[in-house]
Amino acid sequence: MIRNEEVQWFATTFGRVADNIEIGVRGKSHVVRLTLTCLFAGGHLLLEDNPGTGKTQLAKALANSIRGTHSRIQFTPDLLPTDITGVMVYDQRDQRFSFRKGPIFATIVLADEINRASPKTQSALLEVMEEGRVTADGVGHTVGSPFMVIATQNPIEQAGTYRLPEAQLDRFLMKTSIGYPAYDITVALLADAENRDRSAAVEPVIAAEAVDQMTAMVTGVHVDAAILSYVARLSEESRRHPNVSLGLSVRGGLAFIRCAKVWAVSQGRGYVVPEDINDLAHPVLAHRILLSDEAQFTGVQIASVIDELMNDVAAPAYRAG
Known part of the structure; x- marks a missing residue:
């Protein structure tokens, strides 16, 4: 069980890191907090957004x-798996092969426009996301910890893209979008047009090792049986929904609980409440629910299906304390 002083330290540190990231990504506190929730839950984030909304700034500021x-x-149709993971090269001086690490060996990896690469290259990235290691000539190379991939998809210009399979989308803990900034933030950004990299001004708040420490703390957050039952019922109802052909899997339910634990402790609670589940419903479910062909043809939106689920499944009248 997580101690109260640990809860307060986590919430304070979480807030400090979130405020610090907003130096590089202004006016997007909710998206920043979702990103940090993904990080401390040990998962990866999928951003589906228009160009120029600050995705690179978010990754660098984090x-x-x-x-x-x-x-x-930058994912392109000619990108090869080894361009991501690394390659074996022959060293003439030592007369032996050695492994040259690829760009996947970083704390925060931005996989830009992931749907523009071939399925084989996409699979190479997703495999490292799942396993946390790269295997070359039978030798494993761990990417280290913490490790997080922020992948982006462009919702426009779909020609020449390779859609991620639904089973692969489930590898991402959450899916969201940054969106365009509010009017006043846009004016402020335009006034600072000479500053081409706002994330460069972001100074460290914590060490990378502290991320692992905070991730370990999350395991002690209490989840009542009523909350577990609530998530299980949401999962079952998502599979029965008339407009859904593929509902929430068990892995999706586990993702829900992992995210809810981080979300709860970031707000200064050592326990999960139903509101945590409601707050995270869209980013956790949006990419895990597949609409039926008929629903897609008639213009049904996944967001509306999620809203129906949250309204139809009664939340438990529960509060720990």
């Missing part, structure tokens, strides 16, 4: 805030 390394991989 890496700088935790004193970590950052890399960016």
